[in-house]
Amino acid sequence: MRPAMQFVDTASRFQSSVTVSKDDTNVDGKSIMQMSMLAATCGTRLKIKAEGTDAAEAVEALRDIVEIKKFGEPTPEEKSRQA
Amino acid sequence: MEIKKGVAVSPGISIGKCLVIDAEDYRIPRRLIEPSQRLTETQRVRNVFKDAIEELIKLQAEQEEIEGQKMKDIFAVHLSYLRDRTLRKKITDMINAESVTAEFAVSSTLRDIASHFSKVKDTYISERAADIYDIEHRLLRLLVGGKRQDIAALKEEAVVVARELSPTQTASFNKEYIKGIATGAGGRTSHTAIVARSLGIPAVVALEDITESVNAGDTVIIDGNRGIVIINPDDSTIQQYLEYAVEYTELEHRLDAIREKPAETRDGVRVELFGNIEFPDEAHSVLEKGGEGIGLYRTEFLYLNRDTEPTEQEHYEAYSRTVAVFKSRPVILRTVDLGADKYTQSRRYAREPNPFLGLRSIRYCLQNLTMFKTQLHAIMRASVLGDLRIMFPLITNLQELMQAKMVLGDVMEDLDDEGIPYNRKIKVGIMVETPAAALTASMLAKDVEFFSIGTNDLTQYTLAVDRGNELVSTLYSSVDPAVIRLIRTVIQDAHKARVETSVCGEMASEPESVMLLLGLGIRKLSMAAPMIPEIKQIIRSVTVEECNKVARKVLGMNSERQISSFLRDAARKILPEAF
Numbered sequence: 071m072r073p074a075m076q077f078v079d080t081a082s083r084f085q086s087s088v089t090v091s092k093d094d095t096n097v098d099g100k101s102i103m104q105m106s107m108l109a110a111t112c113g114t115r116l117k118i119k120a121e122g123t124d125a126a127e128a129v130e131a132l133r134d135i136v137e138i139k140k141f142g143e144p145t146p147e148e149k150s151r152q153a
Numbered sequence: 154m155e156i157k158k159g160v161a162v163s164p165g166i167s168i169g170k171c172l173v174i175d176a177e178d179y180r181i182p183r184r185l186i187e188p189s190q191r192l193t194e195t196q197r198v199r200n201v202f203k204d205a206i207e208e209l210i211k212l213q214a215e216q217e218e219i220e221g222q223k224m225k226d227i228f229a230v231h232l233s234y235l236r237d238r239t240l241r242k243k244i245t246d247m248i249n250a251e252s253v254t255a256e257f258a259v260s261s262t263l264r265d266i267a268s269h270f271s272k273v274k275d276t277y278i279s280e281r282a283a284d285i286y287d288i289e290h291r292l293l294r295l296l297v298g299g300k301r302q303d304i305a306a307l308k309e310e311a312v313v314v315a316r317e318l319s320p321t322q323t324a325s326f327n328k329e330y331i332k333g334i335a336t337g338a339g340g341r342t343s344h345t346a347i348v349a350r351s352l353g354i355p356a357v358v359a360l361e362d363i364t365e366s367v368n369a370g371d372t373v374i375i376d377g378n379r380g381i382v383i384i385n386p387d388d389s390t391i392q393q394y395l396e397y398a399v400e401y402t403e404l405e406h407r408l409d410a411i412r413e414k415p416a417e418t419r420d421g422v423r424v425e426l427f428g429n430i431e432f433p434d435e436a437h438s439v440l441e442k443g444g445e446g447i448g449l450y451r452t453e454f455l456y457l458n459r460d461t462e463p464t465e466q467e468h469y470e471a472y473s474r475t476v477a478v479f480k481s482r483p484v485i486l487r488t489v490d491l492g493a494d495k496y497t498q499s500r501r502y503a504r505e506p507n508p509f510l511g512l513r514s515i516r517y518c519l520q521n522l523t524m525f526k527t528q529l530h531a532i533m534r535a536s537v538l539g540d541l542r543i544m545f546p547l548i549t550n551l552q553e554l555m556q557a558k559m560v561l562g563d564v565m566e567d568l569d570d571e572g573i574p575y576n577r578k579i580k581v582g583i584m585v586e587t588p589a590a591a592l593t594a595s596m597l598a599k600d601v602e603f604f605s606i607g608t609n610d611l612t613q614y615t616l617a618v619d620r621g622n623e624l625v626s627t628l629y630s631s632v633d634p635a636v637i638r639l640i641r642t643v644i645q646d647a648h649k650a651r652v653e654t655s656v657c658g659e660m661a662s663e664p665e666s667v668m669l670l671l672g673l674g675i676r677k678l679s680m681a682a683p684m685i686p687e688i689k690q691i692i693r694s695v696t697v698e699e700c701n702k703v704a705r706k707v708l709g710m711n712s713e714r715q716i717s718s719f720l721r722d723a724a725r726k727i728l729p730e731a732f
Contacts, residue, residue: 072226075233101239102230106281107269 074106080131086122088132099132154387157360159335160626161380162346164683165355166398167333168391169312171373173254173364174300176316181260181293182365186252190369194255195245201255201295206235208291230281231288254369256296263289307331312373316364323348333375335382337363338622347659349377350681351431353438357382359626408686412443416689420696424671426689427483427679429657433471436478438682443689446482448605448679449544449657450475452528453489462524468531476539483540485605485679486532487584488557489525490546492517509619514547519556529564536576544582544605549589551596558600584657586610591639598650605679606643608658612636631660632669632720633713641708644674655679664728665720667691672704687728694727 081088081099088099092114097104099118116136120128175181186194213228234240240262247258267285270278304313305325312333313326323334323345331354339345339358349356355377367373367384374383374394378401383390416424427448428439439447455463455471463471476484492513505511518525535541545557558581568575585591586607594604608631613619615636618629630636640656647654655677660666662680667688670678680688703723710716 072230075230078233078237098239102233102237103240103243103266106278107266 074102076135077132078102078105080135081128084120084122084124084128084131086120086125086128088128089119089121091117091119154390155366155384157335157363157366157382157384159357159360159363159380159382160339161356161377162339162358163334163349163354163356163377164401165333165353165377166394166401167312167355167375167377168386168394168398169310169332169373171314171335171367171369171371172304172307172311173367173369174304174313174315174318175254175256175293175297175364179316179364181254181256182362183257183261184254185368186248186254187370188252191249191252194248194258197255197296197299198241198244198248198259201259201292201299202235202241204295205288205291206232208295209235227284230284231291234285234288256293259292259296260289263292304331312375314363314367314373318345326352326354328352328354333373333377334358335360335363335373335375337361347681348431350662350683351429351435353683405686408690409442411686411689411693412441414689414693416443416692418671418692418695418697418700420698422697423676424692425655425677426685426692427485427655427657427677428682428685429679430475430682433474433478435682436475439685440478442682442685444682444685446479446540447475447484448655448677450484450486451490452486453491456489456491462527465527465531465534468528469534472532472535472541473538476535476541479539481540483542485542485544485582485603487544487546488515488532489518489528490514509613515545515553515557516547519553519560522560525560526564526567529561530567533561533564533568533575533579534573536579537574541576542580542582542603544584544603546584546607547586547610548583548597549587550593551600554583554597554600584610585643585654586614586658588615588639591643594643594646595650598647598652601652604643604647604652604654606640606654606656606658608636608640608656608660611639611658612660615639630713630717631658631663632666632707632716634711634716637669637673637707637716640670641673648674653677662688664688664691665717665724668695668700668703668723668727669707669720671695671697672700672702672707691724691728 078100089096090099090105090108092108095108097108099105118129118132173184209228209232213225213232216224244258244262247253247262248255263285267282267289270282270285273279301322305327307327307330310330310332312335313331314335315337317336317338318334334345334349334354334356336345336358337360346356346358355375357375357377357380360382363382371385374386374390376382376394386394416426418424425445426443427446428435428442428444429449429451430436430439430447431451431454436447455468472486492508492511512520532541532543543561545554548554561581565575565577580602582601582603582605583590583597584607585594585604587610590597591611598604612629612631612633616628616633618625644654654675656670656675657679661670661678662684664687668691671692678688703720707716707719710719
């Protein structure tokens with residue numbers, strides 16, 4: 071639940087609307103309920119779309135936590151390497 | 154139209170629009186509301202979300218910095234759910250689209266989400282379902298709590314349908330507006346039943362899933378004589394019941410006509426009839442119904458329905474008001490009988506696993522001496538105003554009785570020091586309501602002036618049946634051979650020791666049990682005020698000789714079923730209208 075919260079908290083800082091898509095499902099990126107129900111486990115491909123005045127910054131910030139910081143959690147590959 | 158059969162616990166007929174109270178720890182049924190109610194229900198949802206957020210912020214702040222970090226994180230997740238507008242919208246949209254109650258919309262929306270989570274293969278996500286259930290429970294608790302407050306502040310007539318009502322809730326009921334009660338749980342001696350009877354409100358309990366069958370605002374008939382509840386009756390049924398209600402009121406009036414006549418058997422044996430009360434206000438209705446005094450004043454009701462302990466002065470005022478109604482007639486005050494299902498549990502840090510066998514009643518008082526002495530001080534101060542008597546509840550051995558009397562002695566000394574007058578010869582007695590007390594009645598009799606048999610607890614402790622549990626409540630019967638034998642023992646031992654014995658349990662107000670009790674030797678009964686005329690009518694219609702015969706026959710029978718049907722037949726011959 072924490073990664074979803076981090077994502078929602080970040081998305082909520084922006085004016086723009088944020089839509090997250092997985093396969094054919096689109097949800098509101100500012101809703102913890104919808105985001106957590108998307109059940110995006112590690113390795114899932116997500117599409118992030120933002121619309122509004124600060125859309126570019128929003129997408130950049132969200133990409134940052136999902137792709138670069140990876141929610142501050144190790145991926146399964148990293149975990150196995152550590153072990 | 155749907156007819157439900159339960160247990161009739163308080164007589165009378167009422168027909169009215171119903172008000173339903175759900176239980177937060179029980180499945181919330183899908184219940185419809187009037188379209189005009191949608192706005193109120195959506196507003197309730199918004200309010201509880203706001204209250205829940207406030208609660209969680211407080212809880213989060215109370216967690217310790219380091220050890221509590223995990224808890225803080227959990228609460229943060231809950232908070233973000235509660236702040237999620239799309240969640241709230243999903244709930245309010247459901248209310249608007251389907252006209253369901255706030256309770257149902259909250260419960261079913263959150264349960265949908267939870268079950269979605271539990272289906273996910275990833276255990277990290279599926280375990281989050283527990284968080285969602287926790288959020289659901291918090292919201293429901295707030296919704297139901299608010300609803301209960303609404304009922305206390307009710308401004309129009311209604312009948313209440315609930316899963317279960319606590320003594321505190323029933324104590325706060327406004328008699329003027331609440332016309333009837335129907336509950337899913339409970340038995341004949343549950344506190345809902347006792348309070349309903351003393352308020353004179355028709356009530357039926359043990360209706361199992363009743364809350365799943367009604368919608369708010371449905372018309373409901375509560376038949377407290379036959380134990381029937383009819384949901385959305387058709388016109389002819391309503392008509393039939395209106396006529397029946399008139400007939401019943403006529404019977405009541407006819408009984409009222411014997412108010413001034415003594416409770417005397419046909420062969421001239423005088424029986425004393427007293428009233429059981431919870432509040433001083435009820436003293437008048439005891440007098441109106443022909444009661445000759447108070448046989449059981451349940452003083453613990455002074456503690457329910459409030460957040461702080463009553464002061465000595467509040468105790469004193471309640472008792473002096475009651476005595477004023479009866480002047481020189483006896484008023485028996487039972488000292489605080491808290492614990493078990495009343496009051497103390499919610500104030501404990503950890504619930505007792507077995508409250509009916511736990512720290513309740515006199516045990517609770519003897520461990521909370523300041524509270525106990527406050528009450529005794531007030532009783533003694535009021536003792537000069539009339540014939541007040543003291544009765545200790547749930548005594549199980551002589552030592553407890555001696556301890557209680559010693560505390561009373563201490564209070565008398567205090568009053569001497571303070572120079573306050575009191576009745577030095579106040580009569581002290583005990584409730585005989587445990588098998589232990591019944592079996593040792595001959596020993597206890599030496600140190601008391603009277604016994605009062607509390608048949609409700611005596612039955613539940615003798616038969617090991619929880620009187621409020623509908624799954625076993627059919628086993629509960631005060632005319633079980635085991636209970637009858639204990640009652641007979643108490644009467645015989647008390648007689649030998651010349652100690653007066655009365656019966657103040659529900660059994661005293663059951664028309665079918667009166668002949669048996671008289672036959673066993675009881676000459677003093679105490680009961681809810683509305684029952685006095687009917688019981689008097691029975692007493693006036695029998696002879697002691699007949700009653701002795703009934704008792705002899707019953708003592709020779711070996712099954713509860715045989716006894717109860719025999720007693721019902723015997724009573725039906727005397728007062729057919731009551732059955």
